[in-house]
Structure formats: C-alpha cells, structure tokens
Amino acid sequence: MEEQNIQKFSEQCKNIFEQVRRDVIGQNEVVEGTIIAMIAGGNVLLEGVPGVGKTRLVRSLGRVFNLPFSRIQFTPDLMPADVTGTNIIVRDDEGNSKFQFQPGPIFSNIILADEINRATPKTQSALLEAMQEHSVTVMGVSRKLEEPFFVLATQNPIEQDGTYPLPEAQMDRFMFKLIVPMPSLEELVDIVNMTQKTMAEVAEAACNGEDLLMMRKTANQIPVAQEVMEYAMKLCSATHPDSEHATAATKKYIRLGSSPRAGQALISAAKVRALMNGRFNVSYSDINTLAYPVLRHRIKMNFEAIAERVSADEVIRMILDDLGHNGNKDGAKSMIEENKKK
Amino acid sequence: MDTKKLLEKCRSRLVLEGLLKALLVGVIVGFAVDFVFALITAFFTEYFDYWYLVALGVGLGTGLIAGIVIYFLAFRPDTKKIARRIDALGLEERLITMTELENDDSYIARRQREDAKEKLSKFDVKSIKFVLAKSLIVAAIIVGVFGLSMTTVNALVQYEFIPEGGSNIFNPLEPDDAPIMVLYEVTDDTAGWIEGEVEQLVEVGGRTSVVTAVAAEGYMFMYWEEDQKATAERFETNIIDDDEDGIIIFTAYFEEIPDNNEEGDLPTDEPSDVPQEEQNDTFDPDNDPNKEGQGDRYASSNQVMDGKTPYQSVFDEYYEKALEDIQNGNYTEEEAAIIKAYFDILKGGVGADKEGE
Structure with a gap:
C-alpha cells in the first residue's frame, strides 16, 4: 500500500507539473512553490506586478487539482460577510421566517483572494480563522470548511494607495510568500504565441482532493534527521535578534523574527520537496531552498535595513551563510564548521 | 547490511x-x-x-x-x-x-x-x-x-659552538669592530704640514699608510705630541682605540729654528781651530762639551766623534750602506720603512747641522 502511495505520489506530481505547464509558461519556482505548499497544506501569498500570471496560475491549479474554486476580488468596500457568508431570513414551507446561513465564497476548496491587500483589515481578518483552523464562525456558529482547503492570495507590491498592508497575524498564516517575477524574454515570446492562439485554459485535472490529501499524508512520513531538524529550527530561531542563535545580519537588520509556524511550514514543505525529488529524507538543501518563501514575509525588517535597502531575502541569505550549510558543495568546509561548532 | x-x-x-x-x-x-x-x-x-x-x-x-x-x-x-x-x-x-x-x-x-x-x-x-x-x-x-x-x-x-647565554651581549648600536678614524694634524699650520693621508679610516688592529711631518722653512719638526716620537715619518700598526671614541689623533709639533746668524757663525760639524775659550766669550769650562760626560747639547763643536771623525761622514757611510741593502732587498718593506724613519731622525739632527753650515 505504502509502496503504491509513493509510486502514485511521484506519478501525480509529474502529471500536476505537466498540466500546469500547459497553462503557465515559465515561473518554475513559483509553480513548484505553490504545488509544494498545496501538497503540504499551506496557504500561499503570491506577490507580483499585474499581468505576470498570478491569477492564471491559481485558476489553473484549481482545475489541475479538480477542486471547487472561488475567486474573491478584494476591494475596500468588501465586507467580512461577503467572504464568510451570513444568515439571511427565509420563509419555510409553513410561512414562518427563520434565519438560514448563506455560505460565502470561502466555502470552497481553493480560494483565490485576488489583491488581498486592497480590503480593509476587518475584511482581511475574516480569513484568519479559515486559513488556520479551516473553519468559519458566523453568528456564533462554527462551520468546518471542506478539506483540502487553501487560500491562494495575490497582492501587488507597487500600488500602495488605497491598500492595507496585511497584519503580521495574517502574514504568518501564509505558508509561503512567493515572488512572481517578470517572465524572461523567451518566456514572454512563448506566452504571446500561446495566447494568440487561444486565451482559454487547457489544463486538465491530474488528481482530486482525495489524492491531494493522500499525497500530503505520504509526504508527512518522510523522516527528518535530528541534525537537519535542529538546523531548520536554528534557522528559524536565528531570525530573532534576541535569540542565542542570532547572527550578525539578524541583529543588524531584523526587528522581529519568525513564529513557530515558520518551523512547522519549513519541515512540512521540505518533506514534500524531498519526496518530489525522489528522496526519502529531508536534506539541508531542502531547508535552504524553502527558507526564502517560508521566512521572507515572516521577518520584520528594522529601519537600518529599510534605509540600506536590504531585502528580507538578502538577510535570509546572510543567515544561511552564517549557519554553514548554505550552498554546501565542499564537504570539507562543512566538516570544519561542524567541528568548530562542536 | x-x-x-x-x-x-x-x-x-x-x-x-x-x-x-x-x-x-x-x-x-x-x-x-x-x-x-x-x-x-x-x-x-x-x-x-x-x-x-x-x-x-x-x-x-x-x-x-x-x-x-x-x-x-x-x-x-x-x-x-x-x-x-x-x-x-x-x-x-x-x-x-x-x-x-x-x-x-x-x-x-x-x-x-x-x-x-x-x-x-x-x-x-x-x-x-x-x-x-x-x-x-x-x-x-x-x-x-x-x-x-x-x-x-x-x-x-x-658543545661550545656558541657561547653561553649572557656571556656575549651583542649591541648592534655599538659594534666592537667599528673602524677607527686616525687623524694626523699639526700644532701650527705655518710651522709645517703633513704629507700623506691626514684622515685614515682603519679597521681595529689594522695599520695606517705612512705620513710625514714636513717642517716649513725656518721650522723644524720636533716630535709627535701624543707619544713624543721624534720621527717625522710615521705609520701605525695594530690600531686600537683605547678611549673608544673612534678617533685617534697624532699632532706633529714644530719649533722655529733659532737664527744663529744674529749671534755669530752658523753651526758646523767641523772642529774649530780656535780654542773653545776664544770662540765664545761666555765659555764656561764646567760646561765644555768636549769634556767627558758633556755633549748632550747640540753644538757644531760636538758633532765629531773620537775628537776627529765627523758624525756626518759616519752617518753618510751607514746611510748609504742601508740604502744599498734596502735596494738589494735585504729588508722587508716594513723593516725598510723603519730603517728609513730611523735615518730620518738622524738626518734631522745632521741636516740641521748641515743647514747651519
């Protein structure tokens, strides 16, 4: 059975990538990151300028995973009830009035929260419970959301007028923040060629919700060596300026470090990445690669970093360099570092 | 496995x-x-x-x-x-x-x-x-x-290849074997001069080249002040700087030749026919140089030996013999220099006598 699951996992991964590739050209890291997060059960925040394919990617994933898909266009006048749903008065067969819950668009498996930072904090916070507990409470009644449940949100980094930056609590509920870059020249040519033929999305279902949950379960079994686990946790701890593991870069540029959720996200995602790469254990390279999408939105930069225009990614790279397993192609150096630490 | x-x-x-x-x-x-x-x-x-x-x-x-x-x-x-x-x-x-x-x-x-x-x-x-x-x-x-x-x-x-610690303190600022400056000077520039190198930098234990104190006209070389050496020509061997100041000075002392013409005849080595008493009014029989035990003061009358043979002729005879031996290579260079210096001393006295003549 387990053998079959593993076999199925790799086949489905292959199919998922193949199908997504039919709709989305380029953006390999974003596609991989989003699929990893979805298999690991995390929410994803996609940040990029308009027109780089954020919404298309999410829609395409909805179809590939063959899951109900809701799109919520966040605007300043959007109310929490517009997201969660509300009780409305209806008449029953006997003509009596009664409240009946009308589910909002959040009652779906994949939620595309488009331009999430345009909504007011009150509306944004309507997603908090759904993102973490996968449930919605309206008028004192909690309702479970159907599994698997994901929020894939997009935001534009350029436009700041009329936007409300996401609060830390909400940011922390996103497993990954993925930066969607501008396509390269070759990719741009391919995109234009493809859309000249048809704008329609052609990706087909590669798996369903049950398959996705099974893939998550399979990936969860991947073992993590104690040293790798300690390294991942040390990395999260090193983002705190007051921590004993804080590096020079942390103390210089970071005001607030990551929460324990970052550690959970890092390990869950690393397990999926390892299995996707045909490995049955988590490696330092998994942790190092995933450190950027997991940590970049969870650390708050201080004034010095903003003044020197040091990005979160640069600080993460500095921390990884200091911890000694980053880009480790020379085992010898690593060994010395290990001995030094010991 | x-x-x-x-x-x-x-x-x-x-x-x-x-x-x-x-x-x-x-x-x-x-x-x-x-x-x-x-x-x-x-x-x-x-x-x-x-x-x-x-x-x-x-x-x-x-x-x-x-x-x-x-x-x-x-x-x-x-x-x-x-x-x-x-x-x-x-x-x-x-x-x-x-x-x-x-x-x-x-x-x-x-x-x-x-x-x-x-x-x-x-x-x-x-x-x-x-x-x-x-x-x-x-x-x-x-x-x-x-x-x-x-x-x-x-x-x-x-194994005694090097001395024990503390026995040989090396001071790079004051090297033991620094060269010594040997200076040859004169007491009075008008009285004479030095021929040869007057400033010579010599290693410790080395030797200088030969210099000669030459008296100006009307003066005669007397001696070197530092060691009372009466030879005009000199050189130093085994140079050692006793006072460790790095300089050794030799000063030639000259004296003016007394003007004998004012007093009478120039001195001569030839014996006079005139009795001593008549030659000098101030003749003192107690100080007669011909008298036994006298003769340490220069006078033309005491420039003879055994009462008849002039020193000059004996000097010339030995001087010529010495020169001949030197020319024949019977002496080393150093010995020849010493011999010449010795004869120069004698020549000084004899020369003065001849000049007086």
Missing part, C-alpha cells in the same frame, strides 16, 4: 585524515612543551649537560600522548561523522538519516535505507579529500620552529 559495514570503505580514508590532524595537534603540543622546557633548562646548564635531549624527549613524549588523546577525543571518525562527511559530498543527508533510522523497520525507513545504499554504492571514495585546517598547519610550523630552535641553541651551547 549493517550501516557501519556500509560506511567501511570510507572509514580508512577518514581515519587517516583524523590521524594527520591528531599528528598536527601532537606536533603543536610537543614542540610547545619542548620550547618551554628548553627555555627553562637553559638557565641550569651547569647542573646537567644533556638538557636539550631531555627537553626534546619530554616534548616528543607529551606530543605523542596529546596526539593519541586528541585523536580519540576529537578526530576519530565514528559512524555519524563519516555519514555527515559523505552527505556533504552530494548524498544530501541520506546517510545521516540512515544512521538514525537504523533500528526503524517502517516501510519509509526501509525505503530510505535502500535509497541511501544505492547512492553510497555509486559514491567514489576518492572524492573525500583530506582537509587540514590551515591554522593548524601554520601553528605547527611556528611552534615547531620555536621548539627546535631553542633545543638547537641548547645543544650548540653544550
């Missing part, structure tokens, strides 16, 4: 590396002890002759013990260390995970082990390169040089 057995092919290489590291640490500790011991025992050489051997022995012994201890404490590769090392060379933590899951019989653990074994079977042991910390090598070299140097110094002292 057992995890340890799987890693066996890499173990020997890492054992060798561990031994090399331990050896370096042993060298550092050993030579440090050797240096300290040799430094301390350098003060007790009078009690025992072979301190250098003891220091070397103690250093080697300590280094050996330290190396062995360090190897077992720090550098001996255990299974986890080997796994960690190979993982870093591209196996992506497969082996370290495998060692941890050694006793896990779950399906995923078994799959992980199979995966790790498969990768390990393709692993080239030669890709494990020896890694020795540069700081360790540098430290070993520095401490080694110090230790060996101190031991060598002790050994050289014992």
Whole structure:
C-alpha cells in the first residue's frame, strides 16, 4: 500500500507539473512553490506586478487539482460577510421566517483572494480563522470548511494607495510568500504565441482532493534527521535578534523574527520537496531552498535595513551563510564548521 | 547490511585524515612543551649537560600522548561523522538519516535505507579529500620552529659552538669592530704640514699608510705630541682605540729654528781651530762639551766623534750602506720603512747641522 502511495505520489506530481505547464509558461519556482505548499497544506501569498500570471496560475491549479474554486476580488468596500457568508431570513414551507446561513465564497476548496491587500483589515481578518483552523464562525456558529482547503492570495507590491498592508497575524498564516517575477524574454515570446492562439485554459485535472490529501499524508512520513531538524529550527530561531542563535545580519537588520509556524511550514514543505525529488529524507538543501518563501514575509525588517535597502531575502541569505550549510558543495568546509561548532 | 559495514570503505580514508590532524595537534603540543622546557633548562646548564635531549624527549613524549588523546577525543571518525562527511559530498543527508533510522523497520525507513545504499554504492571514495585546517598547519610550523630552535641553541651551547647565554651581549648600536678614524694634524699650520693621508679610516688592529711631518722653512719638526716620537715619518700598526671614541689623533709639533746668524757663525760639524775659550766669550769650562760626560747639547763643536771623525761622514757611510741593502732587498718593506724613519731622525739632527753650515 505504502509502496503504491509513493509510486502514485511521484506519478501525480509529474502529471500536476505537466498540466500546469500547459497553462503557465515559465515561473518554475513559483509553480513548484505553490504545488509544494498545496501538497503540504499551506496557504500561499503570491506577490507580483499585474499581468505576470498570478491569477492564471491559481485558476489553473484549481482545475489541475479538480477542486471547487472561488475567486474573491478584494476591494475596500468588501465586507467580512461577503467572504464568510451570513444568515439571511427565509420563509419555510409553513410561512414562518427563520434565519438560514448563506455560505460565502470561502466555502470552497481553493480560494483565490485576488489583491488581498486592497480590503480593509476587518475584511482581511475574516480569513484568519479559515486559513488556520479551516473553519468559519458566523453568528456564533462554527462551520468546518471542506478539506483540502487553501487560500491562494495575490497582492501587488507597487500600488500602495488605497491598500492595507496585511497584519503580521495574517502574514504568518501564509505558508509561503512567493515572488512572481517578470517572465524572461523567451518566456514572454512563448506566452504571446500561446495566447494568440487561444486565451482559454487547457489544463486538465491530474488528481482530486482525495489524492491531494493522500499525497500530503505520504509526504508527512518522510523522516527528518535530528541534525537537519535542529538546523531548520536554528534557522528559524536565528531570525530573532534576541535569540542565542542570532547572527550578525539578524541583529543588524531584523526587528522581529519568525513564529513557530515558520518551523512547522519549513519541515512540512521540505518533506514534500524531498519526496518530489525522489528522496526519502529531508536534506539541508531542502531547508535552504524553502527558507526564502517560508521566512521572507515572516521577518520584520528594522529601519537600518529599510534605509540600506536590504531585502528580507538578502538577510535570509546572510543567515544561511552564517549557519554553514548554505550552498554546501565542499564537504570539507562543512566538516570544519561542524567541528568548530562542536 | 549493517550501516557501519556500509560506511567501511570510507572509514580508512577518514581515519587517516583524523590521524594527520591528531599528528598536527601532537606536533603543536610537543614542540610547545619542548620550547618551554628548553627555555627553562637553559638557565641550569651547569647542573646537567644533556638538557636539550631531555627537553626534546619530554616534548616528543607529551606530543605523542596529546596526539593519541586528541585523536580519540576529537578526530576519530565514528559512524555519524563519516555519514555527515559523505552527505556533504552530494548524498544530501541520506546517510545521516540512515544512521538514525537504523533500528526503524517502517516501510519509509526501509525505503530510505535502500535509497541511501544505492547512492553510497555509486559514491567514489576518492572524492573525500583530506582537509587540514590551515591554522593548524601554520601553528605547527611556528611552534615547531620555536621548539627546535631553542633545543638547537641548547645543544650548540653544550658543545661550545656558541657561547653561553649572557656571556656575549651583542649591541648592534655599538659594534666592537667599528673602524677607527686616525687623524694626523699639526700644532701650527705655518710651522709645517703633513704629507700623506691626514684622515685614515682603519679597521681595529689594522695599520695606517705612512705620513710625514714636513717642517716649513725656518721650522723644524720636533716630535709627535701624543707619544713624543721624534720621527717625522710615521705609520701605525695594530690600531686600537683605547678611549673608544673612534678617533685617534697624532699632532706633529714644530719649533722655529733659532737664527744663529744674529749671534755669530752658523753651526758646523767641523772642529774649530780656535780654542773653545776664544770662540765664545761666555765659555764656561764646567760646561765644555768636549769634556767627558758633556755633549748632550747640540753644538757644531760636538758633532765629531773620537775628537776627529765627523758624525756626518759616519752617518753618510751607514746611510748609504742601508740604502744599498734596502735596494738589494735585504729588508722587508716594513723593516725598510723603519730603517728609513730611523735615518730620518738622524738626518734631522745632521741636516740641521748641515743647514747651519
């Protein structure tokens, strides 16, 4: 059975990538990151300028995973009830009035929260419970959301007028923040060629919700060596300026470090990445690669970093360099570092 | 297969590396002890002759013990260390995970082990390169040089190749064998001058070139003030600067020749027919130079010997003979110079006499 699951996992991964590739050209890291997060059960925040394919990617994933898909266009006048749903008065067969819950668009498996930072904090916070507990409470009644449940949100980094930056609590509920870059020249040519033929999305279902949950379960079994686990946790701890593991870069540029959720996200995602790469254990390279999408939105930069225009990614790279397993192609150096630490 | 057995092919290489590291640490500790011991025992050489051997022995012994201890404490590769090392060379933590899951019989653990074994079977042991910390090598070299140097110094002292510490303090600011400046001067520029090099820089124990004090007209050379030497021509051998000021000065002293014409006849070596009493009104019979026991004061009348033979003729005879011998090469250059200088002294007196004539 387990053998079959593993076999199925790799086949489905292959199919998922193949199908997504039919709709989305380029953006390999974003596609991989989003699929990893979805298999690991995390929410994803996609940040990029308009027109780089954020919404298309999410829609395409909805179809590939063959899951109900809701799109919520966040605007300043959007109310929490517009997201969660509300009780409305209806008449029953006997003509009596009664409240009946009308589910909002959040009652779906994949939620595309488009331009999430345009909504007011009150509306944004309507997603908090759904993102973490996968449930919605309206008028004192909690309702479970159907599994698997994901929020894939997009935001534009350029436009700041009329936007409300996401609060830390909400940011922390996103497993990954993925930066969607501008396509390269070759990719741009391919995109234009493809859309000249048809704008329609052609990706087909590669798996369903049950398959996705099974893939998550399979990936969860991947073992993590104690040293790798300690390294991942040390990395999260090193983002705190007051921590004993804080590096020079942390103390210089970071005001607030990551929460324990970052550690959970890092390990869950690393397990999926390892299995996707045909490995049955988590490696330092998994942790190092995933450190950027997991940590970049969870650390708050201080004034010095903003003044020197040091990005979160640069600080993460500095921390990884200091911890000694980053880009480790020379085992010898690593060994010395290990001995030094010991 | 057992995890340890799987890693066996890499173990020997890492054992060798561990031994090399331990050896370096042993060298550092050993030579440090050797240096300290040799430094301390350098003060007790009078009690025992072979301190250098003891220091070397103690250093080697300590280094050996330290190396062995360090190897077992720090550098001996255990299974986890080997796994960690190979993982870093591209196996992506497969082996370290495998060692941890050694006793896990779950399906995923078994799959992980199979995966790790498969990768390990393709692993080239030669890709494990020896890694020795540069700081360790540098430290070993520095401490080694110090230790060996101190031991060598002790050994050289014992075999008297070099003096014992403290007996020969070398002061680079005041070198013992600095050259000495020899100056030849005159007391009065109008009375005479020096012919030859008046300033000569001579090594300690060396010699100067010959200089001659030449009297101006109306003056005669008397002597060199420093040593009362009456020879006009001189040179110095075995130069030693007694007062250690680096300079030795020789000053030629001249005196004006008294004007005899004002008093009467010029002095002559030839005997006078005129009795002494008549020659000088102030003749004092008690001071008669012809009288026995007199004659130490220059006068033309006492420039004869045995009452009839003039000194000049005897001088000329010996002088010519000496010159002939010199020309024939019977004397060395130094002896010839001394002989010439001697005759010059005599010539001074005789010359004055002749000038008087």
